Amino acid sequence: MTEPDLNQLPAAFLKRLELLLDPPARAAWQRAAARLPMSVRWTGPPGQESRGADYLKEHGFDPHPIGWAPDAWTLPGAARRSVTGLDWVRSQQLFVQSASSMAAVQALGVQPGHDVLDLCAAPGAKTSLIHRRQEGRGILVANELSRARSRRLHALLSRLDITGVEILVGGGEHLGRSHARCFDRVLADVPCSGEGRFHLSDQATWSNWSESSIRGLSRRQTALLQSACHACRPGGEVLYATCTMAPEENEQVIDRVLSKADPHVELLPVDMDIPGRRPGLQSWGGVEFSNDLSHAVRIQANEIMTPFFMARLRKVGSV
Ligand SMILES: C[S@@+](CC[C@H](N)C(=O)[O-])C[C@H]1O[C@@H](n2cnc3c(N)ncnc32)[C@H](O)[C@@H]1O
DSSP states (O other): OOOOOGGGSOHHHHHHHHHHSOHHHHHHHHHHHHSOOOEEEEOSSTTOHHHHHHHHHHTTOOOEEETTEEEEEEOTTOOHHHHHTSHHHHTTSEEEOOHHHHHHHHHHTOOTTOOEEESSOTTOHHHHHHHHHHTTOSOEEEEESOHHHHHHHHHHHHHTTOOOOEEEESOGGGHHHHTTTOEEEEEEEOOOOOGGGOBTTBGGGTTTOOHHHHHHHHHHHHHHHHHHHHHEEEEEEEEEEESOOOGGGTHHHHHHHHHHOSSOEEEEOOOOOOTTEEEOOSEETTEEOOGGGGGSEEEOOOSSOOOEEEEEEEESSOO
């Protein structure tokens, strides 16, 4: 197989990549962009997770447990098609989900009984994991802007036999007002430029990338995060996540929301041992960020994780 050519990507993107990543991290990014790491989680009956690992071994895979996700495994070197073709994946006992996506839900810290809002929910991989972590107790509202994508969310929940999720269709920017202080946990997994999911042999994954679209996304993301914070109860937590490396969509969004203090939120550390983990940046493009951004988490690509960013915010006040 010939190595996909990195130079097909926009020159401005490659320049930013040089500023953001050192040479080994860039090489790891290129490897992940050529072949995305695979991972799966157990969606069969709770308490029977070991059956999933046994099944994967019987089918020639080498499942590695994920330390912070007791019901999930990475599959080093596995090709996507070999995993999606498995009977237990087709019958939804095993669910293909990136370790980065699972990490965001883990960092949200959902407990049984929590009321949760998933602000940008389709196609629903994280909604389904949140539902599992709630263990049947607590409200779950899943919001999505696009009606077509909300149908995919609905279909996924049906396939996984998940009931009781309230699906809303509309701009998440408005929920802070309509659902003010309603939730213990809010996931803001916002639309982003997706640099962590670029696939070198699929031009569609990066054809819309531009520095001007990053600026537009950054404004929208700030409005979504602020809405998420309003929808959160005092003392509750918001998890902001993207699958991009662009600081304008990551640290800069958090920094703006922290400094607006409307509502008042603070950044909390994320206590998870994740490979490729780095602290949030302290500055970018001449703009300095709050020192607290060191609590944010940047994940660099590696054999397990695709690049992503997350920040855990607590709404100041008591419930
Ligand atoms: C990163 S994806 C979410 C992935 C999803 N959380 C999952 O794990 O399956 C972002 C989603 O936000 C939706 N979206 C875009 N703008 C939005 C808005 N203003 N309000 C709510 N959702 C929005 C997009 O259509 C897209 O489905």
